[in-house]
Amino acid sequence: MQPVGVIPAASVGGGGGGTGDGADGRGEGEGVGAELVGAFVLRDGKLTWHPALDVNAIIATVGKVLIAGIVAFAVTRRGKRRD
Structure with a gap:
């Protein structure tokens, strides 16, 4: 039996910036998110896509x-x- 390779794939996004009411009149914010969308599987020399449910x-x-x-x-x- 040959080894199997699994490569997870995710949708990643982020953003940030802005102003607010900090001590000097400025503020900051950032956000990052990721969601698994599927995986590539390498088996017996064939690469297949398996979407996440x-x-x-x-x-x-x-x-x-x-x-x-x-x-x-x-x-x-x-x-x-x-x-």
């Missing part, structure tokens, strides 16, 4: 769709009662 994003999307469906159902039912 963002379960939180999937749950949020499914939740929004369910809520929209429930609201649409309630609105159509309410419209039928008034007739």
